[in-house]
Amino acid sequence: MAERLGVPFVDRAIPGAVAAELGCSLEEALAHDDRAERGLGRLLSGALRLPTVTFGGVDMYVPGALPLPPEEFVRHTEHVLTEIAAQQGGVFLGRAGAIVLAGQPGALHVRLDAPIERRVRQTATLGGMSEREARKLINENDQARTAYVRHFYRVDPADSRQYHLVIDSTTIPVPACVELIALASTALD
Structure with missing residues (x-):
């Protein structure tokens, strides 16, 4: 899609830009990318953010010594998305882009x-993997993205009201999907 529109596909660049803004490692930014802590992990990560560290039985405040809260990664991800969208545009994948860029002029939101079952078959075929592996991958991605959007934005990512266009890419061939999206994008210019 990015190639067809002549704009960058910035998916993999986003965590790197967030890491640079926060001054953390790329690995730490990737660990928070498009994810929300759930259940016990959320409770434990909250406890880890308490601003004290124990040395020899003495609690000491050590600024910057503990991991950044997930909300900080989300805030910086939003900043990176809006900056790239405003400066050069691009094709963004995930990261609640339809919500974050809802007010961005000219931004087309597609799901x-x-x-x-059709997504599993398509992913297995395109990814050269078994249907079992494809199902696991899809379930993990769907759960992570849904948790991320619901936790940080309090909306359902499958709600069609978040998008200008929703396409079944298992029924409509991918090249036709690209053309439909390209046509729809010209309507917003």
């Missing part, structure tokens, strides 16, 4: 979706 590719389909029934799970």
Whole structure:
């Protein structure tokens, strides 16, 4: 899609830009990328953010010694998305882009979706993997993205009201999806 529109596909550049803004490692930014802590992990990560460290039985405040809260990564991810969208535009994947860029002039919000069985078959075929592996991958990605959007934005990422266009890319061939999106993008210019 990015190639067709002549704009960058910035998916993999986002965590690097967030890491640079926060002054943390790329690995730490990737660990928070498009993810929300759930259940016990959320409770434990909250406890880890308490601003004290124990040395020899003495609690001491050590600024910057503990991991940044997930909200800080989200805030910087939003900043990176809005800056790239405003400066050069691009094709963004995930990261609640339809919500973050809802007010961005000229931004087209598209959701590719389909029934799970067809998504599994398509992913297995395109990814050269078994249907079992494809199902696991899809379930993990869907759960992580849904948790991220619901936790940080309090909306359902599958709600069609978040998008200008929702396409079943398992029924409509990918090249036709690209053309539909390109046509829709010209309507917003």
